[in-house]
Amino acid sequence: MNLLKSLAIMLGREPTKPAESEFTEGARACHDCKRANKRSSEERAEIVHQMHEAHNVHTWRNRRWVALVLVNLLFVLSYRFDVQLVEGALTASRVIGFHMADLNSALQVMLAFKTILINLVIGTSTVLAMWWLLGGRTFCSWVCPYHLLAEWAEALHLKLAARRIISDHPLDRRLRSVLWLAFAGLSFASGYTVFEFISPTGILSRALTYGPGLSLGVVAVLLAIETFYSRRMWCRYICPIGITYGVVGAVSPLRVVFRPEGCHHEGACRKVCLVPHVLDCTKKGYAPDLKVPIGADCTRCGLCVDTCPTGSLRFEIKGLDKLLSLDERSR
Amino acid sequence: MSRSVEARRKFLRSVLFGGATIGAAMAGWLPVARAHTPRLRPPGALAESQFLAACIKCGQCVQVCPVKAIDLGDIDSGFGMGVPHITARTQACDFSCDALQCILACPTGALSHHPNKKEEVAMGVARLDKPDSCLARQGKGFHGAARGTNFKGIHRYAEIDRWKPVAIASHPYDLPLCDLCVRECPIKDAIALEPLTADPADPRRTPVVKDACVGCGMCEMICPADPTAIVVDAGRNGSAA
Numbered sequence: 075m076n077l078l079k080s081l082a083i084m085l086g087r088e089p090t091k092p093a094e095s096e097f098t099e100g101a102r103a104c105h106d107c108k109r110a111n112k113r114s115s116e117e118r119a120e121i122v123h124q125m126h127e128a129h130n131v132h133t134w135r136n137r138r139w140v141a142l143v144l145v146n147l148l149f150v151l152s153y154r155f156d157v158q159l160v161e162g163a164l165t166a167s168r169v170i171g172f173h174m175a176d177l178n179s180a181l182q183v184m185l186a187f188k189t190i191l192i193n194l195v196i197g198t199s200t201v202l203a204m205w206w207l208l209g210g211r212t213f214c215s216w217v218c219p220y221h222l223l224a225e226w227a228e229a230l231h232l233k234l235a236a237r238r239i240i241s242d243h244p245l246d247r248r249l250r251s252v253l254w255l256a257f258a259g260l261s262f263a264s265g266y267t268v269f270e271f272i273s274p275t276g277i278l279s280r281a282l283t284y285g286p287g288l289s290l291g292v293v294a295v296l297l298a299i300e301t302f303y304s305r306r307m308w309c310r311y312i313c314p315i316g317i318t319y320g321v322v323g324a325v326s327p328l329r330v331v332f333r334p335e336g337c338h339h340e341g342a343c344r345k346v347c348l349v350p351h352v353l354d355c356t357k358k359g360y361a362p363d364l365k366v367p368i369g370a371d372c373t374r375c376g377l378c379v380d381t382c383p384t385g386s387l388r389f390e391i392k393g394l395d396k397l398l399s400l401d402e403r404s405r
Numbered sequence: 406m407s408r409s410v411e412a413r414r415k416f417l418r419s420v421l422f423g424g425a426t427i428g429a430a431m432a433g434w435l436p437v438a439r440a441h442t443p444r445l446r447p448p449g450a451l452a453e454s455q456f457l458a459a460c461i462k463c464g465q466c467v468q469v470c471p472v473k474a475i476d477l478g479d480i481d482s483g484f485g486m487g488v489p490h491i492t493a494r495t496q497a498c499d500f501s502c503d504a505l506q507c508i509l510a511c512p513t514g515a516l517s518h519h520p521n522k523k524e525e526v527a528m529g530v531a532r533l534d535k536p537d538s539c540l541a542r543q544g545k546g547f548h549g550a551a552r553g554t555n556f557k558g559i560h561r562y563a564e565i566d567r568w569k570p571v572a573i574a575s576h577p578y579d580l581p582l583c584d585l586c587v588r589e590c591p592i593k594d595a596i597a598l599e600p601l602t603a604d605p606a607d608p609r610r611t612p613v614v615k616d617a618c619v620g621c622g623m624c625e626m627i628c629p630a631d632p633t634a635i636v637v638d639a640g641r642n643g644s645a646a
Binding site: 163173186188243246260266267272277288312 | 415416418419422423426427429430431432433434437454455457458459460461462463464465467468469477479480481483484486487510511512513514515
């Protein structure tokens with residue numbers, strides 16, 4: 075049930091407050107307690123202080139940027155210096171000899187070509203297993219080179235928006251699902267990998283390794299739209315790669331988990347999040363349990379973990395958490 | 406602004422941008438549909454339409470080619486963007502790799518494994534495009550670097566180094582009658598110089614392309630005439646697959 079809900083929200087359904095029956099005893103008690111205890115002015119000052127401190131934490135963002143740059147650098151250096159660690163591009167590669175294929179690119183090829191070769195099956199299964207373990211859309215924020223550029227464009231967008239020079243123009247999130255279907259259908263019907271023609275992920279990955287070309291114009295146009303018109307438009311409302319990996323990571327053991335007990339419900343996490351609908355549970359009185367795993371659309375970027383002043387949002391590995399649960403309680 | 410107006414605008418924006426995304430992606434069809442002269446694809450490539458479908462645009466073939474003959478298409482190739490091609494005049498495939506490395510590197514079978522050796526490749530076929538500029542047909546020899554001293558192309562000369570391709574510019578020729586297209590052809594019996602006339606005293610010869618030609622483009626690269634007298638017509642792809 076929760077899985078279906080998390081998938082539905084990823085595909086575009088707006089999150090709603092859970093029904094009364096969905097709350098656990100513990101969660102109900104937690105929410106009741108918070109409602110009963112109004113904060114004093116000192117507490118509020120403390121919260122503001124904590125938020126200010128948390129604002130300067132960039133631990134996960136920095137780790138992620140290092141990882142993203144390293145992964146993409148590996149592709150480039152492997153070719154430039156012929157070390158053959160990671161050959162190819164993000165669409166398909168060979169990592170120390172093992173085939174890897176981007177799930178969305180592989181899907182396009184299978185639909186367009188209508189023949190599935192064993193190498194592609196091997197490459198796709200390897201990547202499927204890897205991203206299931208690592209969290210699906212983790213690909214987006216930890217590997218995709220466009221994500222990094224989009225983050226910088228987003229920072230610019232937010233600066234301009236704060237000065238009221240521009241404003242954000244959100245689109246309907248269901249658009250991404252429609253486009254996923256449309257591109258899958260177009261590949262199948264036309265026999266061409268239609269999406270690859272505008273995929274900034276593939277374009278950037280190839281440009282990094284094989285040298286820049288005119289196709290980078292696609293990336294420039296997208297960044298311009300995201301900077302001046304619609305915040306993170308590509309990743310939020312358009313890119314089918316996100317959905318493909320989101321489905322893979324829907325039941326991933328690596329995830330971000332929300333614990334409502336210490337949360338002030340200030341909403342700082344939702345402001346930095348690429349996909350704020352997955353953080354609906356952080357609203358006051360919305361968490362149905364004392365531990366809520368964040369939904370399938372989460373890219374595990376860690377911005378919310380960095381931003382959270384109370385440690386209510388954390389990375390967790392399912393199972394490993396149970397082993398360490400005694401330790402968690404004692405904190 | 407009322408909520409319903411904003412909701413309607415959001416919906417219209419979504420339709421507009423969604424449509425624009427599809428439109429932009431489908432624009433990749435135009436260059437494909439208008440391509441009158443097909444590009445020379447690497448050895449083993451499937452027939453053009455299948456090839457564009459099967460290629461995952463990763464460039465692994467580019468990475469393994471010992472003579473760096475393979476380039477990836479840019480945005481002007483439409484759906485062929487990121488798909489490998491060979492510009493034979495600049496750098497032809499000379500089968501330096503022996504074992505068809507690009508085919509082995511291809512993860513999707515867009516470069517089909519059917520050819521087991523270079524003789525079974527079918528990239529295209531050579532054609533004497535400008536007979537009048539062919540030196541052999543004029544009975545002329547050739548002295549010096551085949552494509553000038555600034556030419557960047559490389560080629561594996563078995564007599565110099567069996568495994569390491571060297572710059573064509575560093576390997577001057579001294580030929581009483583130009584036979585470069587025949588001399589450097591990597592395929593046995595793919596091209597031959599035949600007498601132009603029945604007169605045995607006539608030194609003039611003409612290159613004749615035989616059935617064995619696989620269309621690698623080596624003759625097009627090495628031809629010293631400018632523009633080249635001999636060209637490779639792409640597009641026999643798939644017939645051998």
